[in-house]
Amino acid sequence: MNTATFYPIFLHATKVTIDSRKVEKNDIFFAFSGDNYNAATFAEEAIQLGALAVIVEQQEFVNVDNNIFYVPSTLIFLQDLAKLHRSMLTIPIIALTGSNGKTTTKEIIHAVLSQKYKVQYTFGNLNNHIGVPLTLLSIKTEHEMAVVEMGANHQREIEMLCDLAKPNFGYITNFGKAHLEGFGGVEGVIKGKSEMYLNLFENKQTVLVNAADPLQHEKTNSYDSKITFGTKGSDYYFEKFSRNNFVGLEYEGISAQSQLTGNYNFTNLCAAATLGLHFGIDFSLIISAIENYIPTNMRSQIVEKNGKILVLDTYNANPSSMAESLKNFSSFEGNKTIIIGDMLELGDVSTEEHQAIVNLANSLDFQEIFTIGKCFAEVNKGSKSFLNTQEFSEYLKNNKIASKNILLKGSRGIALEKVLEFID
Incomplete structure (x- = not known):
């Protein structure tokens, strides 16, 4: 099977999925395999559930009469099909990447652009070599533009994802x-x-x-086709303000108050507002999008529980985002406690970076500082250092946190949200 032959079948599908548990009528199921699993064993079951076609990479599961087709690599076929589909699209595609704020920025951009256009966008955190093709393949004829988030943890990955998506607009949140x-x-x-x-x-x-970002300015200074924001000489300029711990922006004397916390989210709001204005969306509609967007993805999400204000930022963490979160949280009114989890994938500088965060935390106005994880345990030896969330949950069963404001920030692998039920 090749992509040109398969493409007409794809065009009649409702959606593409790689999860056998989510196969529905008229879907295309890509059966990925790994060291400990082989989704091709569900190929016939997927057809019985109504799948339009199944792609497998083991010959023994092929059943052409039932539209179960063989390819040497399901991943490569998925990517090639996405690339072919992209070549058929005429709508603008906006891509974004960056070290921090990608997903939140993507969500706000989608909220703003959806005020006028039918916009497809990356669902959740599907921003890698599998997620980007799935996003591209989810774009239908009714969509007028798309927003594609791209994540990476090594060189050449963004290059490959851009080669697939061929973006018309691109934004790097930060380095x-x-x-x-x-x-x-x-x-x-x-x-x-x-x-x-x-x-x-x-x-x-x-x-x-x-x-306003020196690196972004430096790397794009000699390029003409750009849209700028952040300084008074930019194409679009916004003033920042904060109210009740939430950040907002003002444009030409008119303000929009978000439900996001942190000065770092001001830049995210500006990027979304800039694209909205560029695509001809009235600022009154942009205000509506900004004010009604509520984070629900454990990124700058605020939850009230038993009179306490919990700031959940537990989906990801690195030294840059951790430092910004701590500085922002320290400005909250009232007493404050932080619960911070290990920052993963730091390699040789892990100890140094965790020590720097502990030093920063100790210099700020926090009533209590709890650290979770082996990396923090190396540099924060004491009664408020825990190796994992289970240990900390046991502690919370007998010890209440007195502070009104509580920040939870850590890498996804630490899963700090597991302690929420034990915070009274």
Whole structure:
């Protein structure tokens, strides 16, 4: 089976899935396999559930009469099919990457653009070599534009994802200390994320630039096709304000109050508002999108529980985002406690970076500081250091946190949200 032959079948499908548990009538099921699993064993079952076709990479599961087709690699076939589908699309595709804030920015951009257009966008955190093809293949004829998030933890990954998506617009939220082990340090991060710029330059597409970010300014300064925000000389300029711990923006004397916390989210709001204005969306509609967007994905999510205000930022963490979160949280009114989990994938600088965060936390105005994880335990030896969430949950059963404000921040692998039920 090749993509050109299969493409007409794809066009009649409702959706593409790689999860046998989510197969529904008229779907296409890609049966991935690994060391400990082989989804091809569910091929016939998927057809019985109504799947339009199944793609497998083991000959013994092929049943052409039942539309179960063989390819040498389900991953490569998925990517090639997505690339072919992208070549047929005429709508603008906006891609974004960066060390921090990708998903939140993507969600706000979608909220803003959806005020006027039918927009498809990356669902959840499906931003890798599998997620991006799935996003592209989810774009239907009714969609007028798409927003594609791209994540990476090593060199050449953004290059590959851009080659698949061929974005017309691209934005890098920032360059920070994320995935240092895979990228080979901060310089590696900058080089890896900048692959998006190189793709846009080469294909003469448009770059969205935060002109207040020196690196973004430097790397795009000589390129003409760009939209800028962040400084008074930019194409679009917004003033920042904060109210009740929430950040907002003001444009030409009119303000929009978000339900996001943190100065870092001001830039995310600006990026979304800039794209909205560029695509001709009235600022009154942009205000509505910003004010009604409520984070629910454990990224800057605020939850009230028994009179306490909990800031949940437990989906990801790196030294850059952790430092910004602590500084922002320290400005909250009232007493404050932080629960911070290990920052993963830091390689040789892990101890150094965890020590720096502990030092920063100790310098700020926090009533209590709890650390969770082996990395923090190496540099924070004491009664408020725990190896995992289970240990900390046991502690919370007998010890209440007195502070009104509580921040939970850590890498996904620490799963800090598991302690929520034990915070009274």
